Amino acid sequence: MASRPDPRASRWxxxxxxxxxxxxxxxxxxxxxxxxxxxAALLFRRGLARNLGRAARSAVAATVALSLVSALFLxxxxxxxxxxxxFAALALRAGLIGFLTFSVLDRxxxxxxxxxxPALSRLLAVTLAQIHxxxxxxxxxxxxxxxxxxxxxxxxxxxxSAGGITATLLALSTRNAREIGxxxxxxxx
Numbered sequence: 001m002a003s004r005p006d007p008r009a010s011r012w013x014x015x016x017x018x019x020x021x022x023x024x025x026x027x028x029x030x031x032x033x034x035x036x037x038x039x040a041a042l043l044f045r046r047g048l049a050r051n052l053g054r055a056a057r058s059a060v061a062a063t064v065a066l067s068l069v070s071a072l073f074l075x076x077x078x079x080x081x082x083x084x085x086x087f088a089a090l091a092l093r094a095g096l097i098g099f100l101t102f103s104v105l106d107r108x109x110x111x112x113x114x115x116x117x118p119a120l121s122r123l124l125a126v127t128l129a130q131i132h133x134x135x136x137x138x139x140x141x142x143x144x145x146x147x148x149x150x151x152x153x154x155x156x157x158x159x160x161s162a163g164g165i166t167a168t169l170l171a172l173s174t175r176n177a178r179e180i181g182x183x184x185x186x187x188x189x
Contacts, residue, residue, distance in 0.1 A: 010113035017104040021097050030085065033092045040096060044103035051106065055098030063094040126180050133172050141168075 020036075027033050041048060067087040074082045114120045145153040145161060 004109060004112070007109070007112045007115065010108040010110075013104055013108055014113060017100060020100055024093060024097055024100075027093060028086070028089050030089055030092065033089060033096060037092065037096050037099075040100055040103070044099070047103065047106050051099050051102040052095075054102045055095050059094040059098030060091055063091045067091060122184060126177070129176055129180060130173055133176050134169055137169055137172055 024033070024036060027036065044051065067090060071082055071087060110124055111121065114124055141161065142153070145157060149157065
């Protein structure tokens with residue numbers, strides 16, 4: 001059985017992650033980003049494939065989609081295709097920051113690491129509660145669609161029911177935030 005991470009080491013790793021993300025967010029050169037990516041892959045070899053996949057599905061997919069829309073708009077507005085370098089740097093930077101984030105989260109116990117910082121611990125608890133509520137309602141809506149349809153739900157079915165799901169998600173998030181805020185105020189925070 002693996003031992004639990006040391007909270008002090010976790011705090012140092014979180015501080016290093018924060019500094020790395022801050023530095024990478026300003027990097028624009030593809031060579032610098034590529035070198036940082038190789039260094040990150042060497043430092044975080046354990047779970048490399050899983051965390052690369054997670055970063056590709058979350059950060060890179062959205063960045064590439066938005067970059068394509070932006071490039072198409074610039075092509076339409078300016079009559080010529082914009083240079084691909086800035087878009088490639090943006091996608092690489094998003095993927096690298098996503099990979100670092102997932103790799104650090106695999107190695108840190110956030111609640112223990114943030115225990116000496118009560119404000120950050122409360123913020124983390126609120127964030128995790130909201131994520132749980134959103135995940136729960138998304139799972140329930142997917143199961144509801146599956147139970148109502150004789151076939152597997154398609155993208156059109158999901159988009160058609162997105163309005164009601166979005167309203168439910170917002171109402172649930174508002175209620176959860178209000179309840180957590182009331183509980184924190186009653187405890188003197």
